[in-house]
Amino acid sequence: MGSLLNLPMIVGGDFHCFLNQGEKKGGRRYSYSEGAQKIVEFLVDNDLHDLGFLGPKYTWSNNKSGNSKIWVRLDRVLMNSEGLRLDSLAMVKHLIWLASDHCPLLLNLTSKMLRPGCRWFRFEDNWMTYPVTWKLIWKNWNKQDYGKPREVLNQKCNRTLKALFFWSRNWLKELGELKISLEGRIKEL
Template sequence: MDLKGDFFTWTNKRAGNNLIQVRLDRALVPNVWVCNYLCSLYALSRIGSDHYPISYFVESVFRKRKFPFRFEKMWLSHPFLYDNIKKWWNISINGSTMFRVAKKFVEVKSNIRKWNKESFGNIFVNKATIQLDLKEIKDKIQVKGYLDDHLARENEILSKLHDINSKEEEFWKQRLTATWLVAGDRNMKFFHLSTMKHEASNRINHIIRDGILFDFEANISCEAVCYFSGLLSDDMRLRPEAQ
């Protein structure tokens, strides 16, 4: 895990060029913790020892929240995507130029969300359904053997599974920061864990304003609003300081 606070965890406590500082202490946690909890590793202040104590915090369960609109790369595989976007963009709207452009963006995003549910749906639920269908046909094959309709049905399901795997791969790769992955690498577990870790590292766990620590999500949101509202104040002296 990434270490917060002091980067080094051991020092020989020497002065000048004789000073040595290294990071010796580390922590390993199960992947399930990273996926389901906000995990943080801190190096605390060293007092008497030459080692910095490290402390592991499990702060809270991830909360569901509304995510901003994101263009999914897997949509590009749909043959009618561009035609639909063109149709949604060319709607007639009255008003100023900027108003029409802003309104068209809102309409396009709204229509894409509806179209996504109809055309793609929940890829994880769809994959689970396809896997159940594949198990069902394999059970029939084990009992009755490879009949013509069984073979055709199995090939149809395998084709759907291949397609949904490609969409899932694209879904997770889009959320990764790893650039060395190659096409066709369907290590879904790695994709998922890397994405969850990246999300946890991007999360604001606390803020400090005027020396006061705010670590509850509601308080963080409130203080952030107050801070940026203060930036718009006419009186520069009223602007709060935050870190």
């Protein structure tokens, strides 16, 4: 298996298991099952990372109505570190249901030459200068996670960095709009 880890690898499909309460709506409350533990061990042992997704949050439904309806994210696309290194812009889209109880997944692998930039994001020191980021970090870090300590740490870091990234992007957008507004007012003077 060691030589396979040096090659880009993509694994996708119905894993028939969800990994946290946020991936399920309806039905019994989530418990960290043996199946979820085995999936997480499989991910760690094979250096596989969930690519995330765009579109509807859940990929499967029991097709019942009312309080009996259950929605779950069972389907996912995973890529190893070598694949992410070669194509960090890989993107998964959950499409709408057609004739199945699962929604189809669309994997888009786009060359870096076609789309400049990188979707990797890192912690930026200037985030700590804003008091609101401390609350954002506290809120996201203190959410309950399940799994082995390394998995919990990875989930906390990933969730917190994503929250900081989106806050930063929105904050910079607001600052840009404010700058344009102020420049317009200065021109009027």
